[in-house]
Amino acid sequence: KAGVTQTPRYLIKTRGQQVTLSCSPISGHRSVSWYQQTPGQGLQFLFEYFSETQRNKGNFPGRFSGRQFSNSRSEMNVSTLELGDSALYLCASSSSAVDTEAFFGQGTRLTVV
């Protein structure tokens, strides 16, 4: 079956702009979680969605938001971009909210200039 698909793969934005990233989970998976990965901080949890409901949110400012649609596809949005938002954004899907195994997409590499 197809894996987790993230679009776009690469993105360059200017400070102050906003961006929307998309994630299509594995078919049948209802849980989607998002992470920010930077060389210095590793993988940091952004939020988790299950059946269109946000189950949890990490310690990121309100500029970071997300949602999940009825087909389990998820989007995350970052508004008023800052240089420090440059990172690899990874999405992972699981079959349930308490699943022990997550499948990651290839990520979206966001560069803010």
Add this chain to the structure above:
Amino acid sequence: GQSLEQPSEVTAVEGAIVQINCTYQTSGFYGLSWYQQHDGGAPTFLSYNALDGLEETGRFSSFLSRSDSYGYLLLQELQMKDSASYFCAVRDGDDKIIFGKGTRLHILP
């Protein structure tokens, strides 16, 4: 605060055995997962321990001691393709997912 600690780098020789440790400090605990990530690639799931003891999957094994808040990933018969970063991860008592900063494994021929 909540944290997972793992060594930043480990070096081993091809064919040898290496252990990557992870200690955690979280409010509540469900289980410990391990992921592998090659440069430029996505993290891939390796193992999960919810109970104390050793879980073996081929050349990889993972161990957990809940009383010591400690786990490790054991890689045997190291191959050059095992050169990657390895992350431990915990779903804590608040149901949030926390990752360690990763251990870069270097393998020498």
